[in-house]
Amino acid sequence: MFTMCVLIVLQLVGEVIVRASGLPVPGAVIGLVLLYAILVLRGEVSEEMSRTSGYLLQNLGLLFVPAGVGVIAYLPMIASQWWSILLVLLVSVTATIAVTGLVVTWLSPISVEAATRQ
Amino acid sequence: MSANSNTGGLEFLAATPLLWLSLTLGAYLAAVAVNERCNRMPLLNPTLLAIALVVAVLAVTGTSYKRYFDGAQFVHFLLGPAVVAMAVPLYRHTKLIRQSAGAVLVALGIGSVTAILSSVLLVRGLGGSRDLWLSAAPKSATAAISMAISERIGGIPALTGVLTISTGITGACLASYVLGLVGVKEWHARGFAMGLSSHGIATARAFQENEVAGTFASLAMALNGISTTVLVPLIIGLLDHVT
Numbered sequence: 024m025f026t027m028c029v030l031i032v033l034q035l036v037g038e039v040i041v042r043a044s045g046l047p048v049p050g051a052v053i054g055l056v057l058l059y060a061i062l063v064l065r066g067e068v069s070e071e072m073s074r075t076s077g078y079l080l081q082n083l084g085l086l087f088v089p090a091g092v093g094v095i096a097y098l099p100m101i102a103s104q105w106w107s108i109l110l111v112l113l114v115s116v117t118a119t120i121a122v123t124g125l126v127v128t129w130l131s132p133i134s135v136e137a138a139t140r141q
Numbered sequence: 142m143s144a145n146s147n148t149g150g151l152e153f154l155a156a157t158p159l160l161w162l163s164l165t166l167g168a169y170l171a172a173v174a175v176n177e178r179c180n181r182m183p184l185l186n187p188t189l190l191a192i193a194l195v196v197a198v199l200a201v202t203g204t205s206y207k208r209y210f211d212g213a214q215f216v217h218f219l220l221g222p223a224v225v226a227m228a229v230p231l232y233r234h235t236k237l238i239r240q241s242a243g244a245v246l247v248a249l250g251i252g253s254v255t256a257i258l259s260s261v262l263l264v265r266g267l268g269g270s271r272d273l274w275l276s277a278a279p280k281s282a283t284a285a286i287s288m289a290i291s292e293r294i295g296g297i298p299a300l301t302g303v304l305t306i307s308t309g310i311t312g313a314c315l316a317s318y319v320l321g322l323v324g325v326k327e328w329h330a331r332g333f334a335m336g337l338s339s340h341g342i343a344t345a346r347a348f349q350e351n352e353v354a355g356t357f358a359s360l361a362m363a364l365n366g367i368s369t370t371v372l373v374p375l376i377i378g379l380l381d382h383v384t
Contacts, residue, residue: 027222030222030225030226031221031222033225034221034222034224034225037225047286047289047370048286048366048367048370049221049224049283049285049286049366050221051220051221051222051224051225052224052363052366054221054224054225055224055225055227055228055231055363056228057225057228058225058226058228058229059228059231059232062228062229062232063232068229068232068233072229073229075226076226076227076228076229076230077229079219079222079223079226080223080226080227080230080348080355081348081349083223083341083344083345083348084169084186084187084188084191084342084345084346084349085165085166085169085187085188085191085216086216086217086219086220086223086345087188087220087306087309087341087342087345088165088168088169088188088191088192088195088213088216089165089209089210089213089214089216089217090217090220090284090306091188091189091191091192091306091310091342092192092195092196092199092206092209092210092213093206093210093302094192094302094303094306094307095192095196095206096206097299097300097302097303098303100299100300100303101300101303104269104273107264107267107268107269108304108307110263110267111260111263111264111267111277112304112307112308112311113311113315114259114263115256115259115260115263115280115308116281116308116311116312116315116338116339117315117319118255118259119252119255119256119259119281119334119337119338120312120315120316120319120320120334120335120338120339121319121320121322121323121325121334122251122252122255123248123251123252123255123333123334123337123338123361124319124320124323124325124330124331124333124334125323125325125330126244126247126248126251126252127241127244127245127248127325127327127329127330127333127334128325128326128327128330129244130241130243130244130247130248131240131241131244131327131329131330132240132241132244134240135237135240135241135244135327135329136327138237139237139327139328139329139330139353140326140327140328141326141327141328141331
């Protein structure tokens with residue numbers, strides 16, 4: 024519970040920093056950077072923080088359901104052009120995934136590749 | 142009391158946020174069970190299945206999205222803390238990230254340009270209006286960022302939101318097949334490609350596949366948020382100049 028509070032407070036601090044500085048990133052991303060800095064300073068991840076973050080990230084897919092349901096309300100907006108939008112999504116996403124994955128593989132040092140093989 | 146009697150007295154349930162919160166959790170648990178039954182087949186993405194299930198229930202019961210979100214917002218709210226929590230795996234794999242920093246940064250530039258340019262050119266090629274291609278340009282960045290960019294460049298933020306979430310689901314469903322087809326086998330490269338092209342929804346999938354993949358997907362998602370913010374106005378400006 025304590026670590027959950029830490030995550031929420033760090034996001035809040037992130038939101039405040041974004042408001043004050045006008046940075047074009049979500050407050051949660053600033054919160055991520057702050058937590059990373061704290062972990063570097065402490066030199067370790069507590070057992071509890073490890074468990075809380077693991078729990079949230081293992082169930083990340085759940086957290087997108089409410090926003091995903093909201094998309095349906097806007098479907099009439101794209102209904103007349105749905106096939107061209109589907110085509111754009113399929114081609115663009117496929118190209119981006121293939122190009123990005125290949126570039127990382129080609130340019131990574133051999134030591135990294137050996138450590139991360141499937 | 143008499144008003145309730147013809148609905149069996151159950152109407153109060155639909156008014157409590159708990160019902161819609163439970164529906165969200167239940168739909169997701171059911172979706173995960175189906176997905177696991179089918180050997181975690183990427184096409185049967187749990188987020189996609191759960192969304193479909195909830196939408197079906199809302200349609201049958203004639204429930205508005207606003208009423209649904211009154212309950213579901215408690216789940217939605219956790220997205221922020223989850224993003225903060227990504228610092229933990231990033232910290233744990235700092236060494237691996239540092240070793241592949243060069244590869245990751247070059248891939249960020251090339252991947253980000255591919256994502257933006259391919260969507261803009263495809264929409265234009267298919268005869269889409271300017272509104273439409275401006276709205277599609279930032280679709281690979283996470284929703285909060287893509288919608289803000291869309292607003293700034295004169296797109297339609299709500300449409301960008303729809304395209305962004307659809308991009309996330311498309312990537313989560315297709316990434317494993319595409320990466321297998323082009324022979325990318327390293328977890329860090331697979332994760333980075335998923336997070337860059339399809340932000341949080343594909344990052345969720347990456348975390349289910351492997352922790353290193355999830356870590357690099359988180360990294361890609363954060364970095365691509367920044368590079369998309371910088372690159373979209375540049376690329377649109379360049380295209381306007383050329384044509």
